[in-house]
Amino acid sequence: MANVVVVGKISNSNPSLWLDLSTIGSRRVEYLVETLSPGVGWIYINQFCSLLSTEWLNTNEHPGVYGIQDFSSNEIISMGEELIALESLDAQVNAAVASLPGVQTKLDTAVEGVLTKYNVGTKVWLGNDVHVYGLLILDGGKYSLYDSNTGLVSTELRSDFKSLVVRLSLNTFVVSEV
Numbered sequence: 001m002a003n004v005v006v007v008g009k010i011s012n013s014n015p016s017l018w019l020d021l022s023t024i025g026s027r028r029v030e031y032l033v034e035t036l037s038p039g040v041g042w043i044y045i046n047q048f049c050s051l052l053s054t055e056w057l058n059t060n061e062h063p064g065v066y067g068i069q070d071f072s073s074n075e076i077i078s079m080g081e082e083l084i085a086l087e088s089l090d091a092q093v094n095a096a097v098a099s100l101p102g103v104q105t106k107l108d109t110a111v112e113g114v115l116t117k118y119n120v121g122t123k124v125w126l127g128n129d130v131h132v133y134g135l136l137i138l139d140g141g142k143y144s145l146y147d148s149n150t151g152l153v154s155t156e157l158r159s160d161f162k163s164l165v166v167r168l169s170l171n172t173f174v175v176s177e178v
Contacts, residue, residue, distance in 0.1 A: 002027065002028055002029070003029050003031060003081060003084055004028050004029065004030050004031065005017075005031045005032075005033065005076075005077045005080035005081055005084075006030065006031070006032050006033070006077075007032075007033045007034075007073045007076050007077060007080075008032045008033060008034035008038065009034050009035060009036070010033065010034065010035050010068060010069070011035045011036075012035050012067070012149075012151070013052070013066070013067025013068055013069065013148055013149070013150065013151025014047050014048050014049055014052060014067060014068065014148040014149050014151070015033055015034055015035045015047070015048065015068055016033075016034065016035065016037075016044055016045070016046070016047050017031055017032070017033055017044075017045040017046050017047070017048070017080055017083050017084070018031065018032045018033075018034060018037065018038055018042040018043065018044060018045060019031055019042065019043050019045050020032070020041060020042055021041050021042065021043060022041055031045070031080055031084065033048075033068075033076055033077075033080050045083070045084070046083055046086070047131075047148070047149075048068055048079060048083060048148065049127070049131050049132040049133075049148040049149065050083075050086060050092040050095070050096065050125075050127070050132045051079050051082060051083060051086075051095075052066070052067060052068065052134075052146075052148040053096075053125055053127070053132045053133055053134035053146060053148055054095070054096050054099045054100065054125060054134070056134045056146045056148075056153075057100060057123040057125060057134040057136065057146075057176070058099065058100065058123075062136055062144060062146075062153070063153070064152065064153045065151055065152060065153070066146065066148075066151055066153070067148060067151035069151075082095075089127075089128075089129050089172060092127075092132065093172060093174060096125040096174040097174055100123055100125060100174060100176035101176060102123065102125065102174040102175050102176035102177075103174065103175060103176075104172075104173065104174050105173045105174065105175045106173070107165070107170075107171060107173065109173075110124065110126070110173035110175060111161060111162055111165060113175060113177075114135070114137070114143065114158055114161040115158055115159065115161055115162065116158075118137045118175070118177060119137065119177065119178050120137055120138060120139045120178070121136070121137060121178040122136075122137040122175065122176065122177045122178050123135070123136055123137075123175070123176040124136075124137075124173060124174070124175050124176075125173070125174040125175075125176075126170050126172065126173045126174075127170060127172050128168070128169050128170055128171050128172060131148075131149065131168075132148070132172075133145055133146060133147055133148075133168070133170075134146035137158070138155070141157060141158050141159065142155050142156065142157055142158060143155070143156055143158055143161070144156075145164070
């Protein structure tokens with residue numbers, strides 16, 4: 001049984017990965033990367049936020065606009081194949097730990113670190129069961145926050161991080177300290 005990932009119509013920075021139910025159990029299990037549901041017979045698997053956030057954190061430039069459109073079709077297919085294996089938040093955390101590289105950190109440690117302890121250049125992969133973000137500590141008491149759903153990066157005050165954690169229900173953190 002081989003997984004086949006195809007790139008379809010993409011109109012946003014964080015499309016979805018869809019599975020064609022009619023191909024389950026066949027020699028060729030088909031997946032589609034597309035923004036909108038391809039219709040009856042396809043089920044939603046996941047979005048690319050975990051991988052996009054890790055990729056953004058690992059770029060040297062940390063661009064202000066970033067998303068799936070920054071990758072070639074072959075790279076998107078490879079990311080789709082990787083996403084198939086990331087079936088749970090735990091699997092996504094393990095991938096982030098390996099890729100950044102970093103360590104999974106508890107909520108209170110991450111909050112205290114962003115507020116007062118992490119050095120400029122520290123990367124934080126953060127999220128919950130629904131969505132993942134990328135955070136980069138900047139100088140001047142600020143950080144950049146990447147949201148793959150919008151494809152945009154905002155600059156926030158470190159002193160406001162606790163309210164962000166509450167507002168977005170963040171409960172999972174991988175930190176790569178410098």
